[in-house]
Amino acid sequence: MRSRKIRNRNLQRTRYESYKGSTMKSVVEALLLQTLDTLKQQGVLAEDVNPRIVLQNTKDKSHGDFACNIAMMLAKPAGMNPRDLAERITSTMPSDPRISNTQIAGPGFINFFVNNSWLEEQVSKALSAPNLGINTVTDNDVQTVVIDYSSPNLAKEMHVGHLRSSIIGDAVVRALEFQGHQVIRQNHVGDWGTQFGMLLAYMEEQQNNDEDLDLADLEGFYRASKQRFDESEKFANRARELVVALQSGDDYCNKLWQEFNSISLQHCLAIYKRLGVSLTAKDVRGESTYNKDLQSIVDALADAKLLVESNGAQCVFMDEFKNKEGETLPIIVQKSGGGFLYATSDLAAVRYRAQQLKADRVLYFVDQRQALHFNQVFALAHKAGFANDTISLEHMGFGTMNGADGKPFKTRSGDTVKLVDLLDEAEERAIALVRSKNPDMDTASLEKIGKSVGIAAVKYADLSKDRARDYIFNFEQMLSFEGNTAPYLMYAYTRVASIFDKAGLDMNTINGDITLASEKEKDLANKLLQFPEILDRLTRRGQPHTLCSYIYEVAGLFSSFYEHCPILAADTEAEKQSRLCLAALAGKTIKQGLNLLGINTLERM
RNA sequence: GCGCCUAUAGCUCAACUGGAUAGAGCAUCGCCCUUCUAAGGCGAGGGUUGCAGGUUCGAGUCCUGCUGGGCGUACCA
Structure with missing residues (x-):
């Protein structure tokens, strides 16, 4: 297990840094790499040291634009003290007009100050390039990524438990596609199992009674059929018959089942x-x-001699899943009665995705609680050859959605919350909010904006938190215009849009030279250029919240720029054009970022 | 019992997988609207990162042991 994890991570690392090549970071990294080679030739460093060069974005401007800790990493193998080595690196490094200065700081950091004109050039290029200057992956780097997400149970209505998987999975899907990867969505819906006998029996009973089949309220239908199952022996027997008939491919039964699904x-x-x-x-x-x-x-599994019968069930025992007492945990693939389990169908799905779909990665956006199950399935799939060792199977688990009390989100009566009800409430609250800010707005606009904001708020609240953790669902917070929320970001976008509206210009086509005179402009520009690496992290780790934080930071820096740097009322025409361009890139970045999260922006709010 | 996840400001969350002084928002307190949407901006206070050790130039992050919370753990998915 452990070795596989490491291998997969290396695989991702090499394949996923394809966005580099033209970013400012990559230029500096290349310079450093070249310098290390020179130092090897000079015998300062041993030939076999090949550290990963990591360039960090600095938090403090006094540390320059980028910082590198390579001297501290190599100090010991080189037998030098970190600051001396850092000194050696900077003096050996070829001079480059794009770097205005390097400094050694603290225990041995190398700080890089980039030339302002280079920064200006980069933002101008990002604005005029397609895709905001994000290099789509080259042909060799295109991966086929299968994403298993949403996957509701068709026997019941979708509830809040399906929200996270659907939303987070979809954001990662969009980001991967934007990078140029081939994404195959897989909605692994629950459309099988014994509960279908009960549902079909109830369907049949209603049809026989000439009642209109009412599946509008699926939850009610499920409850009603469950009630019939519990109260009537005859009905229960019929339900069991139908399960058998369904499994044996009976035509009539199949038709009912398909209709229901x-x-x-x-x-x-x-x-x-x-x-x-x-x-x-x-x-x-x-x-x-x-x-x-x-x-x-x-x-x-039997052919591979992996199968063991235990208590009548067909199991696989793997050493990886052994507790301290030496007892191994089974993976049951066939029940003592002959039936199959979810481990079996998940193995079949892995095989299909690996061999038929030719996936390079398969990402599972499934509840964290199924972590053990997926660890077992992935390990076994590799061991049994259903998936070869180069394919990366990744469980992107997520935590529980809790209410204000920190306990799982439920209705007052303790039932699971239907997703439609949640969305209804979000929209109602958002409409009321928009109305309170715009008392004179007509109803149609109110509803359009309100619905848009309501849905966006629910999605963004979820996406902006690290998926691995449980999170507290709170309407007031997500619908606030203050802080890291969808309404704030959507509003920030309308402020940009409003400038262009007022000037009669098109944000999407404007381009030209950008001059970064003030600190506010420089800070914003620097942040805007980080978009590609943020996307890279998102798709590599399956964590949309990193993009949320990023958009929020962009919006914050834009607001600050907006307050301090008059755009339409700039002192000179050149300054006005430059600021318009910078504003356009900010607006486009916010819009693109939100779109990748599955959130649509509005031109007016 | 065993295993996984988790503990960061009063609250909700970050922290680029070991980097420099742990950051935001809410709430509290102070400023800024004859000027591109104030649904905004600027600033202040608020922390022994659950506890105790360890690893090293450096730990919220890695290791060990505790404590509290969540969740799994043989025929549901």
Whole structure:
């Protein structure tokens, strides 16, 4: 396990740094690399030292624009003290007009100050280049990334538990596509299992009674059928019959099942549309599609001599999953009664994704609680050859959504919250908020803006937190215009849009020379150029919250610039044009960033 | 029992996977609207990063041991 993790990380590292090559950081890194080579030739460094050069963005301007800790890392192997080595590095480094100064600071940091004109040139280029100057990956670096997300159970209505997977997964999907990777969405819906017998029996009963099939309230339908199951022996028997019939491929039963799934899926698609989640019907590949593969998975495990019968069940025991007493945990792939389990279908899915879809990475946006399950499935899939060792299988787990009391988010009566109800409330609250700020706005605009803000607020609140942790859901906070929230960022964007509206210019086509005269302009420019590396982190680690923090910082720096640097009323025409360009890049970056999170901006609020 | 996750300002969250003085917002207190949307900006106070050790030039981050919380752990997914 451990060795595989390390291997995967190295793989990602080498493949994912493709955005580099033209960024300011990469230029400095190349210079450092060249310098280290020279030092090797001079015998200062041994030939076999090949450290990873990490250039950091400095937090404090007195430390320059970039800082590097390489001298401290190499001090020991070189047998020198860090500051002396840093001195040696900076004196050996070829001079470059793009670097205005280097300094050695603290215990041995090398601080780089970049030339202002280079910075100006970079922002101008980013503004006029397609994709905000983000290099899309080259052909050789394009990865096929399968993303397993959302995956609701079709037997029931979508509830708040499906929100995180759908939203976070979709943000990573969009970011990967923006980088130029080939993404294959997989909605691994729950469309199989014993509960379908009960549902189909109830469907049949309603149809026989000539009642209109009412699946508008799927949750109610589920409860009603469960009630019939519990109260009537006859009904329960029929339900069991239907499960068997369904599994044996009975036509009538299959038709009922498909009808049910189709209606249930429409509910999901409606929610995706409302949420702005990019999943469609063609991305659905439910559990049931792997039914035909399950026996062959078990057979393959048997052929590989991995299968052990234990208490009548077919299991695999792997040394990786051993506790201190030496007892190994089983992975059960076939029940004593012959049925298969989720480990079996997940193995089949891995095999399909690796061999049919030819994935380089498979990302699973699934609840953190299933971590052990996925660790087992991934380890076994590799061991059994369902996936070769180069494919990276990554569980992107997330924590629970809690209420204000820190306990799982529930209704007052203790039921799970339906996703539609949550979204309804968010929209209502947002409409009321927008109305309070714009008492004279007409109802149509009010609703349009309110709905947009409400959905964005819910999504952003979730996306802006580290997915690994539990988080507290709070309407007041997410709908605030203050702080790291969707309304604030959307508003920040409208401020930019409003400038261009007033000037009668198009934010998307303007370009030209940018002069960074004040600190406010420089700070904003520096931040804007960090977009590519932020995206890289997002897609490598599956963490959209890093992008949220980034957009928030951009918006903050823009606001500060906006307050201190008159744009339309600038002193000279050249200054005005320059500031317009900088504002345009800020606006486009905020908009693009939000779009990658699945959030649409408004031109006016 | 064993395993995984987690503990950061009164509250909600960050901290670029070992870097420099741990940062934001809310709340509290003080400024700034005849000037591009004040739904904004500027500033102040607020911290023994759960506790105790260890590793090293350097630890919120890595290791060990405690304590509190969450979640898993053989035929549900």
